[in-house]
Amino acid sequence: MSNNEDKHHVIPYRTLLLVLSALLTFTFISIAVTNYELGPFTVLAALLLASFKTILVLAYFMHLKFDVKMFGILISAVFILIGAVIFITFLDYLYR
Amino acid sequence: MDEHRDDIGSRFGMWLFIFTELLLFAGLFIVYSVYRYLNWQAFHLAAEELNTFIGALNTVLLLASSATIAMSITALQKKNKTLALALLGFTILVGLVFLVNKYFEWNLKIEHGLYPGSERLLEYGKGEVLFFGLYFFMTGLHALHIIVGVAFIGVVFFRIKNDRITHDNFVHLENAGLYWHLVDIIWIFLFPLFYLIT
Numbered sequence: 288m289s290n291n292e293d294k295h296h297v298i299p300y301r302t303l304l305l306v307l308s309a310l311l312t313f314t315f316i317s318i319a320v321t322n323y324e325l326g327p328f329t330v331l332a333a334l335l336l337a338s339f340k341t342i343l344v345l346a347y348f349m350h351l352k353f354d355v356k357m358f359g360i361l362i363s364a365v366f367i368l369i370g371a372v373i374f375i376t377f378l379d380y381l382y383r
Numbered sequence: 384m385d386e387h388r389d390d391i392g393s394r395f396g397m398w399l400f401i402f403t404e405l406l407l408f409a410g411l412f413i414v415y416s417v418y419r420y421l422n423w424q425a426f427h428l429a430a431e432e433l434n435t436f437i438g439a440l441n442t443v444l445l446l447a448s449s450a451t452i453a454m455s456i457t458a459l460q461k462k463n464k465t466l467a468l469a470l471l472g473f474t475i476l477v478g479l480v481f482l483v484n485k486y487f488e489w490n491l492k493i494e495h496g497l498y499p500g501s502e503r504l505l506e507y508g509k510g511e512v513l514f515f516g517l518y519f520f521m522t523g524l525h526a527l528h529i530i531v532g533v534a535f536i537g538v539v540f541f542r543i544k545n546d547r548i549t550h551d552n553f554v555h556l557e558n559a560g561l562y563w564h565l566v567d568i569i570w571i572f573l574f575p576l577f578y579l580i581t
Contacts, residue, residue, distance in 0.1 A: 295460065297457055297460045297461065298453070298456075298457055299457070300454055300457055303450050303453050303454050303457065304450065304454075306450070307446060307447065307449075307450035310446045310450075311443060311446060314439070314442050314443065314446065314574075317575055317579060318435070318439055318579065321579045321580075329580075333575035333576070333579055334572075334575070336575070337571050337572050337574075337575055340571045341568050341571055341572075344449065344564050344567060344568055344571070345564075345568075347453070348449050348450070348452075348453040348560070348564045348567075349560070349561055349564045350557070354394070355391055355394075355395075358394070358395070358398050361398065361402070362398070362402070365402050365405055365406070366405075368406075369405070369406070369409040372409070372413065373409075373412075373413055373416065376413055376417060377416075377417075377420070380417060380420065380421075
């Protein structure tokens, strides 16, 4: 049956270790960035770095890059939904 | 033998569950961001009570454990059962170390009189009460997910050991991995939002 594991993609150890080192690098950058007074950009920088890390985890550790395309589309939709709710909530708080 | 399995369907079920978990934590993150926006000074002062070193250490631990569970799938696909089990064992161990760190961290906060409803916290303003309420609730809910994840990986560990999960039938290992990575992603956002406010 094509639905089962026979056609599965094997991710090399090397790729996974490279992703891990990228994740650790992003973590240390985000810690280093807090030492600078960037005002409102501190939160932005932290969230941007966290988003990069999330994309790496989703694509490689969670195999989305190699899995059925629909999973990737659905998770993007979930994140867009979350972003929209945050946006609308803040529109309400900023302009009420 | 004609097998009755649907691995894509199985992973799809896990993904749907992960979506509900993401929305649960997203709701909490929205509560956090609105209160932080309304009480930013109090949040900055309160965050200085948190130990960035323990937070960073736990981040490194969780990222490493995510890598090892992903590598255990590769190991099992390459029919290296011993390595797959060793990597899973390491993942479980790291999950437990994370919880021990969390215990010491919470313990220190409670010793300093910083816990929901404490007298010291009530002397502060509304912002500090909200910060520590959210801190204990969100890291606590996350720690609960770590406990569930460790149990899940533990079950998978023994199923691999007994050859119930094999190199050509490992969707349960994949699902355990997906759950563990979800726990990792949540921590990727919790860490900067609670520990890295200057």
